[in-house]
Amino acid sequence: MERIEPIEAGGKSLRLVARLDVKGPNLIKGIHLEGLRVIGDPGEHARRYYEQGCDELIYMDAVASLYGRNNLLDIVRDTARHCFVPITVGGGIRSEEDADALLRSGADKVAVNTAATERPALISALANRFGSQAVVLSVEAKRRPGTAGKQWEALTNNGRDHSGRDVVAWASEAIALGAGEILVTSVDQEGTRKGFDVDLMTAVCDAVNVPVIASGGMGSMADLAALTRAASVDGVAIADMLHYKRATFDDIRAACNASAVPVRQVA
Amino acid sequence: MTGVVIADYGVGNIFSVYHAFEAVGADATVTTDPALLRSADRLVIPGVGDFSNCMERLSRLGFRDEMLAFIQTGRPLLGICVGMQMLFETSAENGPTPGLGLIPGDVVRVPEAGVDGVRLKLPNTGWCSIDPPAPDTWRGSVLADLKPGDAMYFMHSYVPDVHDPADVLATLSFHGHRLTAAVRRDNLTGVQFHPERSARTGLSLLARFAAI
Numbered sequence: 406m407e408r409i410e411p412i413e414a415g416g417k418s419l420r421l422v423a424r425l426d427v428k429g430p431n432l433i434k435g436i437h438l439e440g441l442r443v444i445g446d447p448g449e450h451a452r453r454y455y456e457q458g459c460d461e462l463i464y465m466d467a468v469a470s471l472y473g474r475n476n477l478l479d480i481v482r483d484t485a486r487h488c489f490v491p492i493t494v495g496g497g498i499r500s501e502e503d504a505d506a507l508l509r510s511g512a513d514k515v516a517v518n519t520a521a522t523e524r525p526a527l528i529s530a531l532a533n534r535f536g537s538q539a540v541v542l543s544v545e546a547k548r549r550p551g552t553a554g555k556q557w558e559a560l561t562n563n564g565r566d567h568s569g570r571d572v573v574a575w576a577s578e579a580i581a582l583g584a585g586e587i588l589v590t591s592v593d594q595e596g597t598r599k600g601f602d603v604d605l606m607t608a609v610c611d612a613v614n615v616p617v618i619a620s621g622g623m624g625s626m627a628d629l630a631a632l633t634r635a636a637s638v639d640g641v642a643i644a645d646m647l648h649y650k651r652a653t654f655d656d657i658r659a660a661c662n663a664s665a666v667p668v669r670q671v672a
Numbered sequence: 673m674t675g676v677v678i679a680d681y682g683v684g685n686i687f688s689v690y691h692a693f694e695a696v697g698a699d700a701t702v703t704t705d706p707a708l709l710r711s712a713d714r715l716v717i718p719g720v721g722d723f724s725n726c727m728e729r730l731s732r733l734g735f736r737d738e739m740l741a742f743i744q745t746g747r748p749l750l751g752i753c754v755g756m757q758m759l760f761e762t763s764a765e766n767g768p769t770p771g772l773g774l775i776p777g778d779v780v781r782v783p784e785a786g787v788d789g790v791r792l793k794l795p796n797t798g799w800c801s802i803d804p805p806a807p808d809t810w811r812g813s814v815l816a817d818l819k820p821g822d823a824m825y826f827m828h829s830y831v832p833d834v835h836d837p838a839d840v841l842a843t844l845s846f847h848g849h850r851l852t853a854a855v856r857r858d859n860l861t862g863v864q865f866h867p868e869r870s871a872r873t874g875l876s877l878l879a880r881f882a883a884i
Contacts, residue, residue, distance in 0.1 A: 417798050417846075418823065458871070460799055460825075486691045491825055491869045511687045513827070513869060536721035538795040538827040585795050616797045639798060669799040669823045671871075 469497025485511020532583025594622025
């Protein structure tokens with residue numbers, strides 16, 4: 406296969422990330438993080454996406470914060486035995502011990518949201534112990550009414566509760582505390598197939614100097630091209646398109662190559 | 673093939689490293705007992721997070737001395753990420769902190785600006801293409817089955833500045849900078865990226881290492 410040079414001088418490609426939201430034993434998918442539908446077995450899906458050539462996997466325990474614990478240990482362990490790409494795990498991580506258990510089970514990064522908004526020092530504790538590269542801030546962003554779509558509030562508990570925090574300010578604060586990556590989920594766009602919240606992703610990317618993964622709303626390949634033209638995101642989290650088998654990673658890679666979005670070339 | 677021993681000194685993605693070797697059919701063992709290094713055919717030193725923490729644990733848990741003795745015998749060693757960085761003389765992370773001094777060079781911060789002056793994002797997290805410094809460099813190495821430009825997964829803010837160019841096995845392009853992706857000196861091989869997380873290209877490296 407002909408080698409395609411990335412368009413950016415960095416030589417780094419856009420990460421195509423499969424996002425798997427999990428409730429109990431099931432892979433689920435919602436709209437605006439609500440109305441969760443059961444898709445199937447999370448491990449089977451993760452394995453299929455790995456074999457298709459995903460760059461990375463995200464597991465998000467959708468109800469963990471409610472119960473105060475992450476139930477993904479077994480699923481992560483099984484996935485890490487078969488899928489040799491980085492795995493980020495989020496949902497219900499409240500302590501160094503929670504993070505340690507996940508990292509020892511094959512997770513490469515842990516994503517924190519609810520507990521960090523309540524106790525930001527959790528971010529620095531995790532970064533000091535495990536390194537910034539292992540600490541992801543997960544932000545569930547919802548447009549504030551009356552701000553012309555230019556301001557967002559960080560929600561918690563999988564989009565159920567308000568933190569009162571401004572998304573861009575919170576992302577900047579979390580980085581100062583040691584977060585090494587930001588996963589930005591647009592609650593407004595999530596599950597709608599209406600495209601990414603490009604303004605949101607641009608605002609976060611312009612404010613931070615760590616990698617940003619954009620999540621929520623990818624309905625077509627054109628949405629991905631539109632996002633990467635406007636915002637300097639480092640990755641995109643894809644769920645709906647994959648879970649409902651509207652596209653495979655081959656399809657997505659081919660579309661990226663056709664629109665000069667730099668992606669890893671899988672032989 | 674026999675005998676890949678993975679040193680478990682409390683840091684690093686041991687679980688994934690072990691299963692990646694298992695996936696390529698290697699006989700891998702994870703050990704918290706440094707004495708087991710004496711009977712190892714091949715040794716893997718993983719490592720993530722803070723350099724000085726890794727060095728401190730390596731010494732305190734008795735792995736440092738056994739590792740140095742192992743290297744003296746000429747058997748192959750693979751260092752991954754901070755496990756590779758520790759082979760150098762010093763690291764600037766929270767430092768300078770002394771390393772093992774086995775390969776001339778110092779671990780330095782990844783440049784925070786591109787050659788064009790643009791501010792860069794750190795950590796460098798993601799898939800980067802790696803290249804040999806010369807067309808034949810990878811022959812007989814753990815990268816022998818790869819082709820220039822194949823991608824590996826990186827997750828780091830520090831990188832070795834290698835003093836002897838002959839020790840450089842692979843580089844990556846980073847916004848106009850050439851950074852060290854892999855090193856080789858005698859029986860020591862080190863990789864800045866994570867082969868255990870680099871899908872088929874990474875597994876190919878581990879299979880080669882297990883068969884050296």
